[in-house]
Amino acid sequence: MFTLGSLLEDASLGLRLLVPGPPGALDEPLVWVHNTELPDPFPYVREHELVLTNGLWAGQATPAEFVANVRRARAGGIVFGLRAEVRRTPDELVKACEEAGLPLLEISVEVPFTAISHAVAALYTDQRQQTLVGMVRRGDALATAISRGAGASGVLRVLTRDHDLPLVVVDRTGRLLAAAGAELDDEQLLIVAAGLARRPPALELRLRAGLAALYPVGAVGDVDAALVCLRPLSALTSVEREALEQAAKFLSLEVAKQQAVQAIELRFASELLEMVLSGGRRAGEVAERLRAFGVDPTGPLAVCAMAFADEDGPTLHGLAEVVGDFFANEGVPSVVAGGTQDVVAVLTWRQPEGELSRLAERLVQSVDGRFPGRRPVAGLGAIAPHAAELRQPLMQAREACRVLRRSRGGPPVRSFVELGTHRLLLGLVDPGTLRGFSRDLLAPVREHDARRGGDLEQTLRTFLDQDGHWAATAAALHIHVNTLRNRLTKIAELTGRDVSRTEDRVDLFLALSIDAMS
Structure with missing residues (x-):
């Protein structure tokens, strides 16, 4: 870009300003120059171009008509070139430019229009050079800023x-x-x-x-x-x-x-959860990993599991980062790991247990503000006295979160002890015994589904989730009630448990609950 003001400053051009135009016109950016002797240059002149003319159109158009056509093209101004036959810019042209508010400059006979073209090209070259130098200088400064952290x-x-x-x-x-x-x-x-x-x-x-x-x-x-x-x-x-x-x-x-740093941290955090769930053989590694994240493994620890309700798919990208930011802003040392179904945080916790629920409620509010339209829920486990006792609280927090995900309402935060009595009782039984009971009872159903490509296990889960209501279960599965009846009959044949009997239904319900907790 160049301006009329920059051309007037070039003494070698010898330009004389006849009409300055409206305020600021001399500083308006222009795109290029256009030499024309057409009486109507409107179809060919671009917006913000500077028109160069010797006035050879005078026999075909009046100065007022020529100026009107140039103005219609939204040109930036006119430079009138004197010649041997015309030693003075016509008064009619000056008057027409004044009335149209169009800048008018005069160039002497001795200076050709090409001098203006060369001057404009030199301005463009200088500007481009300055721009490139600026980009290089700025690039160096940006690279230095990034490299220095x-x-x-x-x-x-x-x-x-x-x-x-x-x-x-x-x-x-x-x-x-x-x-x-x-x-x-x-x-x-x-x-x-x-x-x-x-x-x-x-x-x-x-x-x-x-x-x-x-x-x-x-x-x-x-x-x-x-x-x-x-x-x-x-x-x-x-x-x-x-x-x-x-x-x-x-x-x-x-x-x-x-992202690379976060990915490494999340992978390390996910490995920590695997270490906790694997039991005592990796207890020493758990403590060292917690220390690496700034969490004291020798003191009390809390576990919070978070997810979005009514969603069975993977957790939303970015949830782990949001949860980590929340605890950092709260000044609570934590390890945050993103799983396929939930996000788990292990926290240093030396406050009363009741304060943990209030912290989780604030977390839910923060996540809700960052992911509008979703319904975040958080499950809490018991407080672990130290790192070696984290396994049970971790399983409890995830189970509480899983229950909240499937709930249709109620509070968004619950601890494991606030869940049903059956979960508390299951927590008192040896985990290996529970897993064996669940595996043995559900194995025939799963083998049948794998062999026949069936949906018996999903049918059983849905039936129990719908509190044994036949019509609601059939509607949820998009099947006929008779099809549902046939599937439940087959489950009874395979497991020896009839869903119409309370004690048998309890066995099936507990087997599925244990499977979800494992």
Whole structure:
């Protein structure tokens, strides 16, 4: 881009300003020059071009008509070139430009129009060189910030040195990663997260302060975050847009690094849960792993399992990170592991047990705000006195969470002791004995399903979940009541337990409950 003001400053052109146009016209960016002698150049002149003319159209159009046509093309101004036959710019042309509010400049006979073209080309070259130098310099600064661990905040600091822009970096779960000169509340963060979830992602969103431009940040092929400028795209200059695009690429490196670290931490945390469930033979490893996460294995420990109700699929991506952020903000040392069905947190806990429920309720509220439209639930186990006693509380917390997931209402947080009496009784029996009972009772049903491709086990689970109501079970399974009756009869033949008898139904119910707890 160049301006009339920059051309007037070039003494070698010898330009004389005849009509300045409206205020600010001399500083308006122009795209190029256009030499024409057509009486109506409107079809060929681009918007914001500078028209160069010697006035050879004078016999075919009046100055007022020519100026009107140039104005209609939204040109940036006119340069009238004097020639041997015309030693002075026509007064009619000057008057027409004044009335139209169109800048008019005059160039002498001795200076050809090509001199203006060369001057504009030189300005473009200089600007492009400055832009490239700026990009290289900014790239070096961004690379230095990333390599020194300055993170997303360091990237924004580099950007705001050269550009006064309100900026934030938000990931796809609505977490604020960094900010510079701007603030977004939880509602606005969720709007950004929703925009990133679109396919393709939104490039502009309406926030409370108006339109905001989004520059997607991708780590491994997907959009994981966005560099958000709280200004509309139309208000950004080309230089600002280039700087934002460049910064978004460097932020991709930072997001990829964070994801790699989180993936390692989550894998280590998941291995910790496997160590706990495996029993005493790996108790020493459990203690060391807890210490690595800043959790004291010698003191009291609590376990919280979280998931979304009425959803049997994998846990939502990003839930583990949100849970980890919550406990970090609460100042509670924790290990957070994302499973296929739930997210489990092991916490240092030296407060009264009742406070744990209140903390879990705040966790549910926090997750609910980050994932609107879902129903988060949290199950709690008993307090373990030390790491070697974590297995039972872990199983209890997961069982409580599983029950809440399948519930149609009620409180979103429950401890294991608040569940049904049968679960408390099961907790008093040797786990190996319980697993043997469950395995032996359900084995014939599972073998039949595997051999015939049947749905007997699912039918039994649904029947018990529906409290033995035949019509409700048939509707849930999308089958006829007679088909349900035939399936339950087959289960009775295979297991020796008839669902119409209370004691037999209890056996089947306990077998399925033990299986879910294992």
